[in-house]
Amino acid sequence: xxxxxxxxxYIRSERFExxxxxxxxxxxxxxxxxxVLASKGSDVTYEEIQALLPGRNVDAWQERLTVxxxxxxxxxxxxxxxxxxxxxxxxxxxxxxxxLAEANQQSAKSICLGMLSVLLAVTIISVSTWSFGKRIxxxxxxxxxxxxxxxxxxxxxxxxxxxxxxxxxxxxMILDIQRLLAGIYQEKIHAEQLKxxxxxxxxx
Numbered sequence: 001x002x003x004x005x006x007x008x009x010y011i012r013s014e015r016f017e018x019x020x021x022x023x024x025x026x027x028x029x030x031x032x033x034x035x036v037l038a039s040k041g042s043d044v045t046y047e048e049i050q051a052l053l054p055g056r057n058v059d060a061w062q063e064r065l066t067v068x069x070x071x072x073x074x075x076x077x078x079x080x081x082x083x084x085x086x087x088x089x090x091x092x093x094x095x096x097x098x099x100l101a102e103a104n105q106q107s108a109k110s111i112c113l114g115m116l117s118v119l120l121a122v123t124i125i126s127v128s129t130w131s132f133g134k135r136i137x138x139x140x141x142x143x144x145x146x147x148x149x150x151x152x153x154x155x156x157x158x159x160x161x162x163x164x165x166x167x168x169x170x171x172x173m174i175l176d177i178q179r180l181l182a183g184i185y186q187e188k189i190h191a192e193q194l195k196x197x198x199x200x201x202x203x204x
Contacts, residue, residue: 025094032056033089043093049074056080056087064096071096135163142167146174 020027026041033053036046044067053076054061061076072093079088142154155171156164 023092025092028091030089030091032086043095044072049093053091073099139163139167
């Protein structure tokens with residue numbers, strides 16, 4: 001007779017359990033769509049959906065199924081090898097209500113983040129407007145003082161924008177005017193002193 005050989009492959013289910021451990025919902029890993037090698041979750045049993053799943057020829061598949069009055073989203077992925085007809089099938093099952101609840105939760109988070117962003121933007125704009133308006137009023141008050149002949153102005157207005165630069169220029173201009181007036185005043189005093197000396201010399 002002919003020699004017959006048998007190939008025995010030992011599959012460690014722990015490897016598959018590690019793979020599906022963090023997946024959401026219920027997950028099955030099967031061999032050839034028949035034997036369950038590893039599973040996680042208890043939303044449905046594999047027997048309840050086995051007849052609805054595709055065969056080897058379909059690489060990826062997703063459908064919404066109803067089991068015992070409950071709607072589920074079932075996703076199936078076939079992992080095939082070129083040198084064998086055997087294949088692994090990864091089946092994920094999630095309740096539609098859980099998916100919708102998660103989507104609503106994410107939407108609520110997005111809305112909250114959006115509202116916080118708007119509130120932060122409004123706060124920043126309000127503070128900036130208040131600070132700018134305060135410096136504008138201070139600038140106007142200092143100009144009114146200078147126009148009235150009072151040159152004792154604030155040294156700095158605060159900030160680093162155009163208003164602050166303009167105020168620094170105004171302050172420098174007023175200091176130059178003060179120096180000019182002081183020089184003119186000194187010249188007048190000196191001229192009066194010369195006139196007084198000349199008069200005193202005439203009477204002597």
